[in-house]
Amino acid sequence: MVSCFATTFAAFLIIATSFIANKVSAQSFDHSVSNKVAASAFTTGGMSFKALLKQGFVSLQWNAAANDSIQEVTIEKSLDGILFHTVSVVDQSISTNISEPSAYNDDLIADKMNPVFYRLRVKHQNGRETISSVKKIDPQSAPQMIMISIPAQVTGDSLQFSIPDNWVDKKVVIEIYNNAGELVRRITEPQAMQIIDVEMFDLAAGTYLIRTGCEKQLAVNYVVNPAKL
Structure with a gap:
């Protein structure tokens, strides 16, 4: 029993x-416990974007405004904050729930001791293109x-x-x-x-x-x- x-x-x-x-x-x-765990966010043009350092990866999350029709979001990464390369492209044209944030997780195994930088390149359905501010993540602060x-x-x-x-x-x-x-x-x-x-x-x-x-x-x-x- x-x-x-x-x-x-x-x-x-x-x-x-x-x-x-x-x-x-x-x-x-x-x-105050994790002593400045890397986390940053910005809001511009009705879209919010934040980058959070997790255990072994970076969580990127963004939200578009209700009146902002987005075609796609390109996630760009850099090791120096100057030269960026594309790590993923997210199709947002079929998104039906704008209240839920979109997200992408980037593995930090290869860069676990060095700072990395992220930004979003946003393509709107009206043809306009915007770029977010740059987010710096320092894995050593985890x-x-x-x-x-x-x-x-x-x-x-x-x-x-x-x-x-x-x-x-x-x-x-x-x-x-x-x-x-x-x-x-x-x-x-x-x-x-x-x-x-x-x-x-x-x-x-x-x-x-x-x-x-x-x-x-x-x-x-x-x-x-x-x-x-």
Whole structure:
């Protein structure tokens, strides 16, 4: 009976954590934790564009204004900010939902230690062409991923765990995301103690993603908040 429960619980946790990870991956962590995680945006001519540094890739996202008919968007990349080359062309003529941002992910394996630059060349259906401002991404500014041991399941009304010794007395930020990928709680400890105590009693039962960061280090864990009897 115990073995059956453990197997069922493990399967549930794998499915739930995979779903949360996909939702949260599109969101950037608190910049005060990741110490200037590269992110930039611009808005011009009714179109917004932002570049976000993720783990191993850059996420480029853009939105067109409701009254702006775009034919295609060319994504251009440069290693010096001067000479650009095309990395992809996105056909926007068949886009039906302008409220949803368009996106492109660019792998950083080949350039992981050097700054890279991006811009968008936009071709409008009326023949007009515009170019975005240049976005600089510095891969070296990405947070270092570390491991922190956190209980897989909340016991009682709070989640308690120990942080690394080099985080003690420093600013530590804890972010909690629900199974829809929504940020439900952010806790800031200006001078963190060794043991972190996070209240969970008022959160619904389910699986949560916990992101804990200090300076340029970041840890990601998953916990289950069981139903209260």
